[in-house]
Every structure is written in C-alpha cells, then in structure tokens.
Amino acid sequence: MFRLELYKIFRRPRTYISFGIILAIALLIQVAMLFDGQTFLGFMLQGVEQFDIQGNVLNGYLITYIILQTLLIHIPLLVALVAGDAIAGEANMGTLRLLLTKPISRPRIILVKFAASVFYSLCLIIWLAIVGLTISLMLFGKGDMINLKSDAFVMILKDDVMWRYTAAFGFAALAMTTVAALSILLSVFADNSIGPIMGTMGIIVVLTIFSTLGLPIFDNIKPYLFTTHMIGWKGFFDDPVPYTAIGRSAGILAGYIVLFIGSAIYFFSKKDIQS
Amino acid sequence: MKPIIEARNLTKRFTNINAVEDLSFCIRPGDVYGFLGENGAGKSTTMRMLLGLIHPTSGSVYINDTLFNNNNRQLLTHIGAIIERPDLYLYLSGWDNLRFFANLSGKHIPGKRLTEVLDIVGLTGREKDKVKAYSQGMKQRLGIAIAMVHDPSLLILDEPTNGLDPQGIAEMRQLIISLSKDHGKTILISSHLLYEIEQVATRMLIIHKGKKMAEGTVAELLDPSRTITEIAYAEADRIVPAIQQSAWAGYVQSVTASKLLVKMRPTDIPGLNRWLVEQDIQVYQIESKHSLEDYFLSLTTAPHVQA
Numbered sequence: 001m002f003r004l005e006l007y008k009i010f011r012r013p014r015t016y017i018s019f020g021i022i023l024a025i026a027l028l029i030q031v032a033m034l035f036d037g038q039t040f041l042g043f044m045l046q047g048v049e050q051f052d053i054q055g056n057v058l059n060g061y062l063i064t065y066i067i068l069q070t071l072l073i074h075i076p077l078l079v080a081l082v083a084g085d086a087i088a089g090e091a092n093m094g095t096l097r098l099l100l101t102k103p104i105s106r107p108r109i110i111l112v113k114f115a116a117s118v119f120y121s122l123c124l125i126i127w128l129a130i131v132g133l134t135i136s137l138m139l140f141g142k143g144d145m146i147n148l149k150s151d152a153f154v155m156i157l158k159d160d161v162m163w164r165y166t167a168a169f170g171f172a173a174l175a176m177t178t179v180a181a182l183s184i185l186l187s188v189f190a191d192n193s194i195g196p197i198m199g200t201m202g203i204i205v206v207l208t209i210f211s212t213l214g215l216p217i218f219d220n221i222k223p224y225l226f227t228t229h230m231i232g233w234k235g236f237f238d239d240p241v242p243y244t245a246i247g248r249s250a251g252i253l254a255g256y257i258v259l260f261i262g263s264a265i266y267f268f269s270k271k272d273i274q275s
Numbered sequence: 276m277k278p279i280i281e282a283r284n285l286t287k288r289f290t291n292i293n294a295v296e297d298l299s300f301c302i303r304p305g306d307v308y309g310f311l312g313e314n315g316a317g318k319s320t321t322m323r324m325l326l327g328l329i330h331p332t333s334g335s336v337y338i339n340d341t342l343f344n345n346n347n348r349q350l351l352t353h354i355g356a357i358i359e360r361p362d363l364y365l366y367l368s369g370w371d372n373l374r375f376f377a378n379l380s381g382k383h384i385p386g387k388r389l390t391e392v393l394d395i396v397g398l399t400g401r402e403k404d405k406v407k408a409y410s411q412g413m414k415q416r417l418g419i420a421i422a423m424v425h426d427p428s429l430l431i432l433d434e435p436t437n438g439l440d441p442q443g444i445a446e447m448r449q450l451i452i453s454l455s456k457d458h459g460k461t462i463l464i465s466s467h468l469l470y471e472i473e474q475v476a477t478r479m480l481i482i483h484k485g486k487k488m489a490e491g492t493v494a495e496l497l498d499p500s501r502t503i504t505e506i507a508y509a510e511a512d513r514i515v516p517a518i519q520q521s522a523w524a525g526y527v528q529s530v531t532a533s534k535l536l537v538k539m540r541p542t543d544i545p546g547l548n549r550w551l552v553e554q555d556i557q558v559y560q561i562e563s564k565h566s567l568e569d570y571f572l573s574l575t576t577a578p579h580v581q582a
C-alpha cells in the first residue's frame with residue numbers, strides 16, 4: 001500500500017511544483033549572490049571588521065547556509081501541500097469512501113499516508129541538498145565557512161563542514177516529519193485539503209512568533225513548542241556543537257510526531273465517513 | 276441458508292435526528308435485495324454502517340455469521356461496494372484505478388482478472404484513458420469493476436443509476452441482472468425509484484425516515500387486489516351512467532367519456548372488457564398500473580403502521 005500511495009503522490013503534477021519552487025528560490029539566491037554577493041558580504045561582516053578574514057569567504061558552504069535559512073521557513077508549506085491532502089484530499093475527491101470499503105484498517109491507512117508524506121518530505125530535503133549544496137559549491141567553490149550569530153561568529157574549516165551539513169539535513173528531515181504529522185492530524189478533521197494546509201501554516205506561523213519573540217511572557221511556553229526545536233539544525237554549525245540541546249530538540253520533535261500521529265489514528269478510527 | 280450479511284437492530288443517531296432506527300434485515304446468497312426509500316430515508320447511512328464507514332449508535336452487523344467491527348475488517352474481502360457516486364482518481368487511467376483498488380482488496384489479483392472484469396462491465400478498449408475523460412456511465416461501470424474485481428460474494432451498490440441517461444440506466448440494469456444470473460453475485464441495491472428496484476430485485480426492503488416499513492419478495496408486496504387498470508376507449512358519453520348502474524360500479528376509481536380507471540384483480544379484467552364490447556364500446560388499450568408504486572406511496576406519505 002505504501003508503494004501505491006507513493007505512486008498516487010508522484011503521479012500528480014502538483015507534487016512537482018514543490019521541487020520547482022525550491023529550485024527557483026535556490027537559483028534566485030545563487031544568481032543574486034553571484035552578481036551582488038560581495039556587497040551582501042560587506043554588510044554581513046560590518047560588526048567584525050577588526051578581524052582579518054581572508055580566503056574565499058563567499059563560498060558554496062556559506063551560500064547553502066543562507067539558502068537553508070531562507071527555505072526552511074517555506075518548506076513546511078510544501079510539506080503541508082501533500083500531507084494536508086492525505087486524508088482530506090481523498091475525502092474531497094470522494095475516494096475515501098471507496099478506500100474504506102476495502103479490508104484495510106484505519107490506523108494502517110494513517111500510518112501509510114504518513115510514511116508516504118515523510119518519504120516526500122525526505123525527497124524535498126534531498127532535493128534541497130542537491131540544488132543548495134551542489135550548485136552552490138559548483139558556482140562559488142569551497143572555503144572556510146563563517147557562521148555569523150547575533151553576539152559572535154564561528155569560523156568552520158572547510159574540511160569540517162560536510163558532516164555538519166549531513167547532520168543538519170538529517171535534523172531538517174525530522175523537523176519536516178513533525179510538520180507532516182501535524183498536517184496529517186489536521187487532515188483527518190477536514191473534507192478538503194485547503195483547511196489542513198492553511199491550518200498547518202497558521203499553527204507554525206503563530207508558534208514561530210511565540211518561539212522567536214523575545215517577550216518574557218512567552219518564555220515559559222517556548223521550551224514546549226515544537227517550532228522552538230525545528231531550528232535545532234543550526235546547532236551543528238556552532239563550535240562546540242551543543243549535542244545535548246540538539247538531542248533534546250530531536251527528542252521533543254519525536255514526541256510531537258508520536259502525539260500527532262497517535263491522535264490522528266484515534267480520531268480517524270472514531271470518525272464517521274459522511275463525505 | 277446462512278445470510279451473507281445481517282443487520283441487527285441498527286440505529287444511527289446524529290445530533291438531533293435518528294437517521295436509522297432499529298433496522299434489522301438479512302441478505303442471503305442469491306438475493307438481489309432492493310433497498311427502497313425516498314431521498315434522506317436512511318439508505319446510504321445504513322449501507323455505510325454495513326461497511327464500517329459509519330459507526331452505529333447501537334446494533335450490529337454480521338458478515339458470514341461473524342460480528343463485523345474495526346478489528347476484523349478482513350471480512351470485507353467478501354464484499355464489494357460502491358457508495359453514492361463512484362468517485363475515482365481522475366488523474367489516473369481506468370486501468371490504474373482498477374489495479375490500485377485491486378491491490379487493496381486483500382487478495383492477489385492477477386492482471387488477467389482485471390481484463391476480465393473490464394470486459395464484464397464493457398470498458399475494454401477504454402482502460403488506458405484517464406478517468407477524467409470518462410462519462411458518468413463509464414465511471415459507474417468502472418466503479419462496479421472495482422467492486423467486483425476481487426470476486427466478492429456480495430455487491431453493495433448504492434443508487435448505481437444516479438446521474439445516468441436513459442440508455443445508461445438500461446445498460447446498468449442489464450449489467451446488474453447479468454451479475455446476478457451469469458456471475459452468481461448476491462446484490463444489495465438501493466434506489467429511491469421503485470421502478471428501478473422492481474426491475475431487478477427478488478426481495479426488497481422499504482424504509483422511511485430510518486424505519487423499516489415493509490420487507491418481502493416483490494410478489495408478496497404486490498397485492499393483486501390493488502392493481503389499477505386503465506382502459507381507453509372511443510369517445511362515448513353513455514358509458515358513464517351505464518357503468519355506474521352495472522355490476523362493475525364497485526371497482527371504478529374514475530370514469531370519463533374516453534377513459535376508465537378500475538381497481539381489481541387482473542383476472543377480472545377480461546370480464547370487464549367483454550362487458551364493454553357488449554355495450555358496443557370500442558376498446559383501444561388496457562394497461563395495468565404499478566400497484567406497488569401506490570403501495571410504496573401509501574407507506575411513505577401517509578401515517579404509518581410498521582409492516
């Protein structure tokens with residue numbers, strides 16, 4: 001059934017729109033950096049002029065980091081496009097009725113659709129790695145990477161970067177899996193996919209505001225919000241790498257995935273199919 | 276003979292209404308079981324409960340004498356169903372849709388079987404076309420192919436003639452008869468049109484506002500004394516007083532100079548015809564009306580007593 005689910009996902013033209021969007025944004029940033037990268041770099045390094053930074057600073061690793069920062073905000077929407085459609089889209093098309101007259105349990109349907117959505121999310125992340133990292137390295141070459149933070153900057157030697165990207169993409173995949181699980185849960189309650197897609201984005205936007213806004217009122221809830229932990233991939237570009245914090249973030253995201261999918265199974269099993 | 280499927284005291288209550296109330300019936304092998312009721316009577320809700328799409332508020336469903344619930348959905352391998360419209364994946368071909376649902380049927384279905392069912396429903400040659408290019412009738416037929424591809428013993432067809440043109444309705448009717456007679460399928464078919472059910476069903480259940488009103492064979496429900504016969508004859512003003520003074524007066528429902536409506540057993544019609552000829556009335560046409568329709572209307576429009 002998993003293979004059939006993938007077959008359905010990848011036979012739909014809309015699936016490929018996401019890959020096109022990632023390619024377009026990555027190329028846009030890469031071309032812009034090619035023509036105007038030095039200006040951007042000068043602006044970026046304004047606070048650290050006292051350091052003599054030499055070599056190929058505007059390199060492929062830095063450009064990839066910029067692309068990742070930009071795109072990982074948008075990729076949840078692309079994940080929700082497919083995962084939010086998983087149950088609600090079937091209900092909207094009317095195929096859910098036919099699907100549920102077959103001898104397949106409802107928990108299995110949820111798990112297969114979740115697995116297919118995760119596979120699609122992984123494809124997006126791998127695609128992002130290909131167009132982000134590979135093309136950037138081709139256009140800008142290698143070099144030591146500067147990770148500029150609000151109160152410091154980290155210089156990572158070029159031979160020390162690739163494993164960090166591998167780990168970061170892996171963490172990003174876990175974050176996108178959380179988004180897919182949330183979309184599947186919302187999809188259970190809807191009869192068309194607009195609701196779950198918009199709902200997922202709405203929840204992520206609101207919770208991201210809570211997570212990033214520096215107001216003391218949100219400090220108590222921040223550690224429990226999954227959006228706080230979705231940006232845990234950035235930790236791999238710190239020195240030293242905060243493995244404990246990254247591990248805790250990964251654990252919390254995994255907990256949210258279990259919660260979302262468990263709830264989706266519970267509510268879907270109870271639901272009367274009237275669409 | 277053991278029933279293939281049995282509903283025992285099924286009740287479904289939505290927020291404010293009882294969509295189905297204490298409904299019991301069983302379908303035995305070989306039945307073409309008509310499920311009749313006007314729109315909103317609870318037919319689809321009942322069929323959805325039989326298939327586990329809707330959870331009953333109370334009551335239970337037995338498939339092959341085994342209680343059916345979410346934990347033993349493998350019982351559905353015995354059933355093929357189309358509920359309401361046969362909505363399919365429009366961006367896939369007919370073949371891909373059929374193969375997709377065949378793979379979910381719980382049985383290994385060889386490609387040869389897919390070709391066979393496409394032939395039965397008359398879609399051979401169109402299987403590679405995308406379903407979005409299919410007419411409503413073709414979608415209905417593909418839906419039936421999907422329902423029967425795993426060779427279930429029972430087919431549940433919810434209003435299969437909905438949205439079809441007259442030719443499509445006639446073809447669907449023939450297909451259902453063929454599925455029963457040539458392929459040995461037991462069929463549960465619902466409709467709000469008595470005429471459709473009457474054409475194909477061997478037994479029927481009439482429900483109204485979620486409650487069972489009558490159940491039995493078509494012959495049992497068709498009380499011969501209820502037969503209305505319409506007799507058309509040449510214009511004759513004297514027929515009205517003549518028939519009112521005759522022994523036939525008690526059977527007359529209405530009479531005009533050109534048409535007579537009587538309610539009598541079919542066996543009495545030749546006698547009435549003979550009397551008309553003796554009165555020198557030229558009879559053009561004698562037509563029996565569907566008494567079952569009157570029966571259905573009497574059940575579903577008047578205050579009711581459960582049959």
